[in-house]
Amino acid sequence: MRLTTLLSMAAKAAFPHDYRYGTSRPWTIAAQRLNPPGKKRRKVFVEPIANEDWRVLRGDTNIPCKSNSNQVEILSGKDKGKQGKVAQVIRRRNWVILEGLNTHYRYIGRSGDYRGTYIASEAPLLLKDVTLIDPTDRKPTDIEWRYTEEGERVRVSVRTGRIIPKPVYQRKDGIIPQQWKDGPKDTSPEDTLQKTYTPSLKTLEEEVMEKMNIQEDRRPRKSYWY
């Protein structure tokens, strides 16, 4: 293949505009079985919600020991009235998956004669079947995006007027940066933030050659590529 065509090929994985998103991520084997490349599935209609109007965030949590916990309550369905923490948000289908709620049971990891482990797996809920909860009185409220006096955009409950804080961002790999212990191959924060760059018009290679007194008078032969 020509070098220029190779260089211009997009590296990003693209999905067709009518791809049907499910609970598995699109690059997993389960999703590839359900949506092989040529297959057209029945269209599912999704209410378009703008990015600014999206109310529910991952980690809107249920931590019983804290008094100002963020929770989400289910309005309709099997677990109506229950409150829980948002484990995953799938924007393409307006889905919200809560931890341990709206579950059905299935066997997982079956092989040969072994029927597998019986686990509870959560089904996704549409955004309109779920509301946020006022942290102070633990009742479901409607939410609006409003601006504080400083100009910050916050979620405010319509009924009581209290601000719902954003949930603390937790990394998926469970690392808490403040509690991290540096290993032998980790650069310390002071060394990382030290500014040692002096701008100059030389490339790195030319600067290194100057520093190490390397003389190079030969020049490469001219060659052409397409």
Add this chain to the structure above:
Amino acid sequence: MGVLSALTRGLVRGADRMAEWTSKRGPRTFYKSRGARPTGVLTSSRKFIPVQAMIPEFVVPSLEGFNLKPYVSYKTPAGTEQPMTPEMLFNEVVAPQIERDIEEGVFNEENLEKYGLEKTQEGKLFKLHPKNFAR
């Protein structure tokens, strides 16, 4: 999966024609390199003469007092420096010199080389465009 039709699961009708043809496939007599550059010359009597200039040599300065390590700690906060753009580089390196020359009255439009601006990339070892060094 190339030209195979929509509802096939897996490769049903023949080999995957779009797979890369590498040295790992084909019969025992099939030879193909995987991109390693030669380090010498093969003569007509099938003797290989290594050429020292073709063998890469790493020139590493002494790392005394060098504190940077391969990884960055998770505790580091996000940096506040803006990424360097050509405009910023010009403003910091070249613009002060030009302003100083204009004030002294020595600025000459034909003699821009003394500020580091080059007319052509010919004759340079590390050309900026077309870029002829790997980084």
